[in-house]
Amino acid sequence: RESEYMRKPLVRVHPKLKGSKTLKDFIAKMREPTTAFAVIPEQEKGHIVHALTAADRATMKTYVEKGGILVVAYAGNSAEVAMMNAVFGWSLVSQGCGSTKLAPGAAGTCYDKLCKGQSCASLPSLNAIRCVRMDTVTRLSGAKVMYSSGNAASVFEVPVGEGKVVGLAPDWYATTNDWDKVLQAATYGSPRRPAAKEASKVLVNKIVREAGTPKGWCTKWYEDPLGGLALRGFPDVKPMTPQKALVVPTVHFTSDAAFQKVAGIKHFDRVAMTLDGILPIEKAGEYRVCTRSDDGSHVYVDGAKAAASPGLHGPRTGCGKRYLTRGDHTVLVLMFQNLGGAYEKVTYSGPDTDGKEVVMPSVGFEGICDAPAPVCDCTSGWCMEAYYDPNGAGSVRDFPNFDKMVPQRALVISTIGYHNDHQIARMLGKKGRFDHVAVTFGGVLHVNFEGEYTICTRSDDGSHVYVDGAKAAASPGLHGPRTGCGKRYLTRGDHTVLVLMFQNLGGAYEKVTYSGPDTDGKEVVMPSVGFEGICDAPAPVCDCTSGWCMEAYYDPNGAGSVRDFPNFDKMVPQRALVISTIGYHNDHQIARMLGKK
Incomplete structure (x- = not known):
């Protein structure tokens, strides 16, 4: 139960979070260079300290020293204190406590930015809470106490090498949003393992096999990356989040139907793709690399362009030659399709193939093949969330109901000062016009000298500004650049x-x-010194409750008609809500219930 209560708030900011059912598996995960953090819930049945071997303790300590984050819940309980003391050679001592508050040591940290001035600035005691004596924490080199009361520390961090150990006092028997934010701060926006990226290059084949991922190519699909505009070249996908991520055995698609079948879509138009793989070479020598595509494509080997077939065209081949040494070589294929037929095939020939041209194999890929929801780090600035086509195909003449929607894009920006639609579109990674879009900007204004302030918003089209929940300025309606101001003390x-x-x-x-x-x-x-909570665009979910969980997928076939069931397994819903019964007699009933005009 405690594990589940801790998992839920973490999944919201770490969508690919994985759990371990055994201590052996948990320790094994610490040996993987891609494990950024590990969380130990309260040890209610059986104490880890008694089960850890000398080798396990060494693995745990090395994991943190090399940049890992170890989060320990119910940190002041005797078993947890004994475990940390045994692994890291400390002398922590338990201390009873109740509610605690943000401590001076939290200044400038994620705890401070998430909770200063918020309800989580003071943490409840929950069902059970065990703190650690603050003086036994602060005597450790570099240690910081984030929350305390008297000599009791309920949240603390101790650096160990390049990583850190985070102690959290509650046993998580009950749920609370305040402690959930602290748990998120303990793992989110914290230092990542510096060696993970480099190590993954060396161990990628082993990592892929251990995770059960099949050999093949990691494909990422960016649907309609330029909005409604035509694709004439490969777009800049760095600021974008793919809609799909799939592992395919080979890069050999001979028609748009082949692409559609793999992705579970009915139209393969205006789509950009990246395909990542690793080519194993047994015999060093000169190799010929080719890409045959409709429309354009490029192939990069070890970061350098090896073949290209750019532009708009039918199936056309482009080749190049590269000298490849024995061992693994990273391969990246960029491909885009505008309209009409589609094709992509990557081949190679050389010493390993006896000079014959064959479809290029891949033994794996770097990292994890996924399409995570866009997320911003805990930092200063404004959290900008963009809602594309909030009224479907309808015009946007007023503010939509943001509470009933999920943003398609979330990012942190330094200031709100945009003078044309191209500026906003570029910043969002959205080429073309910035039309039929609603946006929210969340921030925190720090005031040094109290008094009366004039707040203004100049916008095209409408805008409102709220300070501490009350409207402070407005420029509503459809219009060109127009200013609205108001005064607040x-x-x-x-x-x-x-x-x-x-x-x-x-x-x-x-x-x-x-x-x-x-x-x-x-x-x-x-200016803004930060924002409340986490800036993200999560997939909508239904709460655990009675009733039916309804998930709605808008335009599952893009601009195409819906004549049959789409492949739900390969899509993310735009709306999720719990309903009491299934009994709708017309489209207006369903639209109203979804908040869709």
Whole structure:
């Protein structure tokens, strides 16, 4: 039960989180260079300290020293204290406690940015809580106490080598949003393992086999990457999140139907793909690499272009030659398809093939093949969330109901100051026009000198600014760049700011400014020192409750009609909600229930 209570808030920010059912498997995960953090829930039945062998303790310590994060729940309990002392050679001592508050040591950390001025600035005691004596923590080199009460530390971090150990006081018998945020901060925005990326290059084949992933290519699919615009070249997919990630055995697609079958879609138009693999070479020598595609494609071997067939065209071949040494070589294929037929085949020939041209094999790929929801790190700035086509194909003439939607894009920006739609589109990684989009900007304004402040929003189309939950400025409706201002008396400290903005058609503009005692009366672009919670765009889920879990997939075939059931396993729903019964008599009933105009 404690494991499940801890897992749920972590999955929201770490979608690919995996659990271990045995201590042996848990220790084995620490030997994998891609394991960024490990969480030990309260040890209710059986104490890990008694089951750890000398080798296990050494593995755990080495894991942290090399950059891993070890999170220990119910940290002040005798078994947990004994485990940490045995593994790391400390002398921690348990201390009873109740509720605790943010400590000075948390300044500038994720705990501070997530919880300062929020309810989680003071943590409840839950069903059971065991702290650690603060003086036994602070005497450890570099240790920081994040939450405390008197001499009791309920949240603390101790650096060990390149990693750290995080102690959390509760046993997680009950759920609480405040402690959930602290748990997220313990693993999110914290230092990652520096050696993981390099080590994965060396051990990638072993990692793929151990994880049960088949040999093959990791394909990532970017559907309609330029909005409704045509694809004439491979787009910049770095700022984008793929809609699908699939492992395929070979790069050999001879028609658009072949692509459709693999991805479970009915139209393969205006799609960009990346295909990552590893080519094993037994005999060193000169190899010929070819890509035959419709439309354009490029092949990179060890980061250098080896073959290309660029542009818009029917099936066409481009080849190149590379000298390859014995061993593994990374291969990256970039391919895009605009309209009409589609084709992609990658081949090679050389000493390993006796000069014959064969389809290029792959023994695996670097890292994990997935399509995670876009997430922003815990940092200063504004959390911007973009909602594309919030009214479906309908125009956007007012603010949609953001509470009933999931954003398609989430990112942190430094300031809100955009003068045209191209600026916003580029920043979102969305080429073409910025039309039929609604956006929210969440931030925190820090005020040094209290007094009356003027807050303004200049936008095209409509916008509202809320400070501490109350409307402070507005420029509503459909219009060109227009300014709306308001005045608010702000006390010293942090104030939450929420900006709502929508754009229908044509030019776009959004700039938020303020003036007052902190600015000597000058109007300046409003800064933000952070934002509440985690800036992400998670897939919608249904809560655990009675009723039916309804998941809605809008436009599952893109612009194509829906004449049969799509492949639900390969899609993410746009809406999820719990309903009491299944009894709808017309489309208006269903649309209203989904909040879809």
